[in-house]
Amino acid sequence: MRRAHAVADVRDAEAALMRRLPEGTLMRRAAAGLAATCAGLLGRVYGSRVVLLVGSGDNGGDALYAGALLARRGAGVTAALLAPERAHPGGLDALRAAGGLAVTDLAAATRLIDRADVVLDGIVGIGGKGGLRDDAAPLAAAADRSAGLTVAVDLPSGIDPDTGEVPGAAVRADVTVTFGTHKPGLLVDPGARYAGAVRLVPIGIDPGPPVLEALHHSDLAGLLPVPGELSDKYRRGVVGVVAGSARYPGAAVLAVAGALAGAAGAVRYVGPAADAVVRRFPEVLVHAGPPADAGRVQAWVIGPGIGDGSGAREAIAQVLGSGVPVLVDADGLALLRDTTVEPSAELLLTPHAGEAAALLGTDRAAVEAARLAHVRELARARRATVLLKGSTTLVADPVPAPVRVNPTGTGWLATAGSGDVLSGLAGSLLAAGLTARDAGSVAAYLHGLAARRATGVPGAPITAMDVAAALPGAWRDAVTPG
């Protein structure tokens, strides 16, 4: 599990450790890791051109000490000082002693950036507030234009470390070297898109419980159910799928395809698209009447393509009161706004940003800009686990717990019907006994992995059915040791 900690906890942990270590130890550890990464990226350090963007805090100090280490190995290092009188004095001395230069003329610095092999962004780190300031923004733009690599110190300057929000201009890094632990803003969009490849340099701090966690491949085997010798299809769990309509049978077929690839022993389809479902998947049990008469299931999936007619309204009321976990997606989310039935078991909602915005009474852009805050708010408001789909899918619980961020996926996954496959899959895992939190995050992981397998390298368009077809391979991959 990859974990990210709140800035306040990082600061406390740093203070606790600093009391036991000689002054400057942590900054030296950070700078050594940073310099090693830069050296690796440069290949040959001697004769290379390195520009440091140095702000007023310790983030600039890290850049200066790393610059000093690179200068000692023969790099030509120039520091552009954004706040000359407040640049880290020890770092500046170390750089000068190693033969590095410092400039305060930012126009001259911009010309150096154009020709740099590596630009180190030490403008601001976890002490940053708001976007980049006016003097720093042109330097970030120059780094973006430059053919050299941009390496962010701790995090790209301009992104909010705790939320991933990007309120203004920000540095676009190719690589981010972060210290002690990941910061949430490195894992959540839009901030994550600015971070490039993230490398963690341990510095010995222990910041306690995380606020964010990402499943690692090695976590999957422990979470995916394996049928025992005594399992039969009912013991493995039956998932009921209420999806699609006679006019739009596709959503039903796709949700069922996802459900069949999950861990449930059987899939029961309920709705008017039974013919299309059985034609494609003869193994599915079907029922044309309301869910209450469909027979036992261990979890329900409701929503994709069901519309907003009276049948759909009746169906959502019935499944919410059924006493088993329920996943609500797509059209079901719109119906949820007018439903007065209190859910009688775990509830998992799987909105995209637009659907989340509608439930929260805000607009899509607001949700996209502050995904972490909105997924938490929706989970609290609806007393449900919420899986917010998107380029970084998040899963938040209604109770205080780390939010899960999904590390798999590809831009090609943004294709019609892929959400229907995801809800079927997650519902199937719910029926097999996973909690809403695990079902949502495991489903997102496998779904993203399947999409990557389907699209291949370097990638090509895929359909939702391609993703469903790739799920068994993704599952096998996830449980394969090593």
Ligand SMILES: NC(=O)C1=CN([C@@H]2O[C@H](COP(=O)(O)OP(=O)(O)OC[C@H]3O[C@@H](n4cnc5c(N)ncnc54)[C@H](OP(=O)(O)O)[C@@H]3O)[C@@H](O)[C@H]2O)[C@@H](O)CC1
């Ligand atoms: N914690 C740890 O374990 C370790 C931490 N370490 C390092 O320390 C870093 C944190 O250092 P820090 O606390 O000095 O804050 P930092 O981010 O450098 O800058 C804050 C200053 O910037 C300013 N400023 C604010 N917003 C701004 C903006 N948008 N644009 C421009 N400027 C802005 C603001 O000054 P102001 O001008 O507002 O007075 C403020 O004083 C951390 O990220 C890591 O790199 C490592 O050395 C090892 C161990």
Ligand SMILES: [K+]
């Ligand atoms: K930075």
